Amino acid sequence: MLVENISDLVIFVHAAKSGNFSAAGRDLGFSAAVVSKRLQRLEDQLSVRLFNRSTRKIGLTDEGAEFFDYCVRVLADLEEAESLITIGSQQLKGMLRVTAPAAFGRLHIAPLIPILLSRHPNLDLYLHLSDDVVDIIEDRYDVAVRIGEMKDSKLIARNLCVDNRLVVATKSYIRKFGEPNSPDDLLKHNALLFCSSGKPSPWRFYDKSGKLYTVNVSGNFETNNCDALREAILADIGIALRPKWDIWRDIESGRMIALLPEYKPHSFDIKVVYQSRRHLPQKVRVFIDLLIDKFGDLPYWEHMAGN
Structure with a gap:
């Protein structure tokens, strides 16, 4: 049986990530009661319990965790399909969440943001600068710029240039x-x-x-x-x-x-890192292309350093 309403999947994913019906409702503009009712409808339709519920928080059941992974992929594919529709006009939309090391991000990523947003004025961008290595899946980032060795084999990493x-x-x-x-x-x-x-x-x-x-x-x-x-x-x-x-x-x-x-x-490598998805969202692809254009091969600071 197919899920009747795709928005139920969106509510499910938000609830699973936040661990709280009220928080998921605030993110989506619904009351906690509406979130609970929609998720109950989803469970009834699937004939499976997706959440373990307590008075303060919720947690995924084993079946819910497996269903969550599928939902994340399905919604990513839908977002990619929506982006593909707008490629002809080059008008990307939605939120792009980027994380980068603090100093490198301030010096070399932040100056690229006006370029990206001027090309795609309907795109929203959140730039997180920190030397802490965040979990981009858990913390819901689309793409990360990282310097050094990769420890998470679940992610895709593309080398941009060498950190000499x-x-x-x-x-x-x-x-x-x-x-x-x-x-x-x-x-x-x-x-x-x-x-x-x-x-x-x-x-x-x-x-x-x-x-x-x-x-x-x-x-x-x-x-x-x-x-x-x-x-x-x-x-x-x-x-x-x-x-x-x-x-x-x-x-x-x-x-x-x-x-x-x-x-x-x-030396180390400077990488762009993103989630391992079958279809890369167009907004992520455009951002990666911009990084490659600016930093690929021999970046500008290598030329200007006299090398």
């Missing part, structure tokens, strides 16, 4: 404390450390033959904020290992200088 890094300091600091000529020389210097969680990682380098050098640097300043670290470098406090996308303008202007040119710091 440089050891940098100011000329004033180098005049006072000397220039390092090898990774081991960094042990004599005050290292300014970025630490988003736990202990700071050792600095890793490769020479031209591919030999790996691992240096357990130390210093008197650690932070989880890129802006604070950049200010510490410019204040002549010490040496730091920074991504080019963060400090390329400082290199261009001479406010910072790159050190250890014979050694290449360990």
